[in-house]
Amino acid sequence: MNTPIGSRYPAFLRHTHWITFVLVLLAYITINARKFLERGSAERLFAVESHFLLGMLVLLITVPRIVVRLRHAAPPIVPEPGVASRLAAWTAHLALFVFLVVQPVLGIASRLLSGRGIGLPLTEWAIPSVGAAQPELAESLEHLHEFVGEAFYYVIGIHILAALWHWLGRRDNALQRML
Ligand code: HEM
Numbered sequence: 001m002n003t004p005i006g007s008r009y010p011a012f013l014r015h016t017h018w019i020t021f022v023l024v025l026l027a028y029i030t031i032n033a034r035k036f037l038e039r040g041s042a043e044r045l046f047a048v049e050s051h052f053l054l055g056m057l058v059l060l061i062t063v064p065r066i067v068v069r070l071r072h073a074a075p076p077i078v079p080e081p082g083v084a085s086r087l088a089a090w091t092a093h094l095a096l097f098v099f100l101v102v103q104p105v106l107g108i109a110s111r112l113l114s115g116r117g118i119g120l121p122l123t124e125w126a127i128p129s130v131g132a133a134q135p136e137l138a139e140s141l142e143h144l145h146e147f148v149g150e151a152f153y154y155v156i157g158i159h160i161l162a163a164l165w166h167w168l169g170r171r172d173n174a175l176q177r178m179l
Pocket residue numbers: 024027028031032048051052053054055056058100103104105106107108110111118142145146149150
C-alpha cells in the first residue's frame with residue numbers, strides 16, 4: 001500500500017468518524033437528560049427511545065467502517081511518534097472500536113431479553129422481543145451496559161485530549177488526517 005506523506009484517512013473513514021462522534025455525544029446527552037424528565041412523561045420516553053435509535057445507528061455505521069478500515073492502513077503521522085505512543089494509540093483505538101460494537105449490542109440485547117422490545121421515538125413502532133423474557137439476564141446486561149458507558153467517558157476523554165496534544169503540543173498532522 002503506497003500512502004503519500006500528508007495524506008488523510010479515506011473520506012468514508014473520516015465521515016463515519018465524525019458522524020459517530022455526533023451520534024455518541026447525542027446518545028450520552030439523551031440518556032442523561034432522561035434523569036431530569038418526569039417518569040412516564042412523553043418527553044422522557046422520547047429521550048430514552050432516541051437513545052436506543054442513536055445507539056443502533058452507531059452499530060450500523062461501525063460495522064462497515066471496520067470492514068473499510070481493515071483494508072486501509074492509517075496514513076502516517078509526520079513526524080512519526082515513538083513506539084510507546086503508537087502502541088498507546090493502537091490500544092485506545094482498538095478499545096474504541098470494540099466499545100462502538102459491544103455497547104449498542106449490550107443495550108439491544110438487554111432490551112430484547114427484558115421482553116419490552118425497542119421502541120422507536122415518535123412512533124408506535126417497536127422492535128419486538130421474541131422468545132421468553134429473561135429478566136435477570138436482561139438486568140445484568142443493562143448493568144454492564146451502564147458500567148461500560150460510564151467507563152468510556154474516561155477513554156473518550158483521553159482520546160480527545162490525545163488528539164489535542166498532537167495538534168497543539170506535538171504539532172504533528174495526526175488530527176489533520178481525520179479532518
Ligand atoms: C454507543 C451507543 C450507546 C452508548 C454510548 C450508551 C450509553 C449509555 C449510558 C451511559 C447509560 C447509563 C446512563 C445512566 O444511568 O447514567 C445507558 C443506559 C441505557 N442504555 Fe445505552 N448506550 C448506547 C446504546 C444503546 C442501545 C443501542 C440501546 C438499546 C437499543 C441502549 C439501551 C439502554 C438502556 C435500556 C439503558 C438503561 C436506561 C434506564 O435505566 O432507563 N443503549 N446507555
